[in-house]
Amino acid sequence: MADQQTSKLPYSYLAHSKPHGIIFAxxxxxxxxxxxxxxxxxxxxxHPDQTKLSESDLSSAKRTxxxxxxxxxxxxxxxxxxxxxxxxxxxxxxxxxxxAAAATQAQTxxxxxxxxxxxxxxxxxxxxxxxxxxKPDRPIITLLSVTQDGKHVIAVSGHDKTLWVFxxxxxxxxxxxxxxxxxxxxxxxxxxxxxxxxxxxxxFGDVYAVPLIPSDTITSGPTMTxxxxxxxxxxxxxxxxxxxxxxxxxxxxxxxxxxxxxQQQALAGRASDAPDAPTFEHTLVLGHVSMLTDVVVAxxxxxxFIVTADRDEHVRVSRAPxxxxxxxxxxxxxxxxxxALAVDKSRPQVLVxxxxxxxxxxxxxxxxxxxxxxxxxxxxxxxxGVSKIAVSKIVATDGQFFxxxxxxxxVFQLTLEGTSLVSPTVIPxxxxxxxxxxxxxxxxxxxxxxAGLVQLVSSNGTWEAKTNNFEDAAVDSEAxxxxxxxxxxxxxxxxxxxxxxxxxLAGQEGEAEAETEA
Numbered sequence: 001m002a003d004q005q006t007s008k009l010p011y012s013y014l015a016h017s018k019p020h021g022i023i024f025a026x027x028x029x030x031x032x033x034x035x036x037x038x039x040x041x042x043x044x045x046x047h048p049d050q051t052k053l054s055e056s057d058l059s060s061a062k063r064t065x066x067x068x069x070x071x072x073x074x075x076x077x078x079x080x081x082x083x084x085x086x087x088x089x090x091x092x093x094x095x096x097x098x099x100a101a102a103a104t105q106a107q108t109x110x111x112x113x114x115x116x117x118x119x120x121x122x123x124x125x126x127x128x129x130x131x132x133x134x135k136p137d138r139p140i141i142t143l144l145s146v147t148q149d150g151k152h153v154i155a156v157s158g159h160d161k162t163l164w165v166f167x168x169x170x171x172x173x174x175x176x177x178x179x180x181x182x183x184x185x186x187x188x189x190x191x192x193x194x195x196x197x198x199x200x201x202x203x204f205g206d207v208y209a210v211p212l213i214p215s216d217t218i219t220s221g222p223t224m225t226x227x228x229x230x231x232x233x234x235x236x237x238x239x240x241x242x243x244x245x246x247x248x249x250x251x252x253x254x255x256x257x258x259x260x261x262x263q264q265q266a267l268a269g270r271a272s273d274a275p276d277a278p279t280f281e282h283t284l285v286l287g288h289v290s291m292l293t294d295v296v297v298a299x300x301x302x303x304x305f306i307v308t309a310d311r312d313e314h315v316r317v318s319r320a321p322x323x324x325x326x327x328x329x330x331x332x333x334x335x336x337x338x339x340a341l342a343v344d345k346s347r348p349q350v351l352v353x354x355x356x357x358x359x360x361x362x363x364x365x366x367x368x369x370x371x372x373x374x375x376x377x378x379x380x381x382x383x384x385g386v387s388k389i390a391v392s393k394i395v396a397t398d399g400q401f402f403x404x405x406x407x408x409x410x411v412f413q414l415t416l417e418g419t420s421l422v423s424p425t426v427i428p429x430x431x432x433x434x435x436x437x438x439x440x441x442x443x444x445x446x447x448x449x450x451a452g453l454v455q456l457v458s459s460n461g462t463w464e465a466k467t468n469n470f471e472d473a474a475v476d477s478e479a480x481x482x483x484x485x486x487x488x489x490x491x492x493x494x495x496x497x498x499x500x501x502x503x504x505l506a507g508q509e510g511e512a513e514a515e516t517e518a
Contacts, residue, residue, distance in 0.1 A: 033172025
């Protein structure tokens with residue numbers, strides 16, 4: 001089978017440092033800095049594991065080349081050995097016919113046996129080398145955020161579940177301030193308490209509060225714990241906080257799993273505390289039964305609230321620490337997973353949510369009230385002929401909400417008028433969007449698959465796409481080579497959250513009706 005064709009891994013997540021006019025762009029395990037006015041990169045930070053992987057790939061390529069040369073040489077030697085010796089005509093006449101046949105047979109048998117043994121040895125050796133050549137997970141930054149003053153950048157590397165904080169010098173250069181391996185892989189981050197606290201949500205339903213700058217000394221308190229048990233003794237949810245039969249079954253399964261683990265630990269004579277639990281300052285503030293997908297911090301005056309979304313169609317509003325156990329309410333209207341949340345600072349009482357549904361919803365989140373919705377699928381279907389959408393990101397500024405969907409080469413601009421969203425404006429892109437960030441309402445940047453960083457500039461209501469503003473040959477050369485399958489697994493992860501249960505049940509009902517009619 002021929003090797004799959006590879007291409008450079010595209011840019012994905014984006015974030016602006018607005019006070020400094022810098023945009024940070026993720027490319028695999030790198031964070032690349034550009035000026036918002038364009039031009040080559042000003043600086044870049046590379047994850048240590050990406051450097052190791054690149055060196056490993058290089059040594060592997062050299063090793064493969066050497067092995068190929070050795071195999072060619074062995075094959076050549078074997079071919080020469082297997083070739084029968086050509087006798088001179090005089091010798092053929094002198095040797096008896098039966099003696100010549102016996103000699104030829106005696107020579108051929110050990111040669112064939114040796115060739116078979118060598119081939120078997122090569123096969124075993126090749127199998128061992130293939131097993132030893134299994135690569136570790138590819139380093140990739142999966143989340144990126146910047147503080148309002150632009151002095152710190154927060155990132156999450158998904159392959160090692162690590163939360164990174166960098167100091168920003170104002171010109172794009174990042175210096176590592178701290179790295180903290182989280183219990184589970186974070187799926188969303190937000191900033192609270194005037195950017196002093198990082199709110200980190202993971203795919204196992206837990207939400208942690210972590211200080212932006214770790215303290216030199218750690219003291220215990222009502223909102224601070226050390227080495228939290230990330231393997232729970234009891235579920236975070238209760239039957240009173242669960243609102244569907246499916247979630248109740250999931251809660252019961254979680255209880256059984258915890259009981260089984262405790263029994264196994266007792267039999268093994270081990271303590272129930274995980275030996276690798278985090279030893280840095282952090283607080284477990286709340287939990288969901290379902291997999292979390294996004295988190296934002298909303299504000300009502302001086303008070304802060306944590307808004308979380310999950311795969312089970314829930315949008316939950318909780319108080320910020322130290323009262324995060326108090327649930328203010330649920331915003332319930334989604335029928336599919338919720339993957340993106342956004343709050344506009346100019347309209348802080350308004351929340352917009354999107355996911356696998358046809359509609360994008362507008363909420364008065366404080367009162368858990370649905371104010372309106374807009375049919376995004378209808379617009380996407382008319383423009384691109386798609387049958388479903390998966391919202392991957394929503395960003396907002398000055399009453400404008402910009403939405404990108406997985407695999408659809410466009411940005412949808414939604415304008416909030418009163419309590420409703422005006423029909424979306426479609427801004428075409430040269431490739432599928434993977435990330436989006438706002439400089440202001442008329443200047444946004446999108447990372448497009450196959451087209452690099454695209455700057456969208458609005459003038460008199462008309463959007464212009466500029467595709468060559470952020471070219472850098474050095475960054476391109478350092479980007480990892482990936483196959484189409486690898487790229488899809490790394491960067492196209494939203495649609496995979498769609499549940500297949502509804503489709504399965506619909507099929508079962510159809511079969512039952514057919515059997516009844518028969």
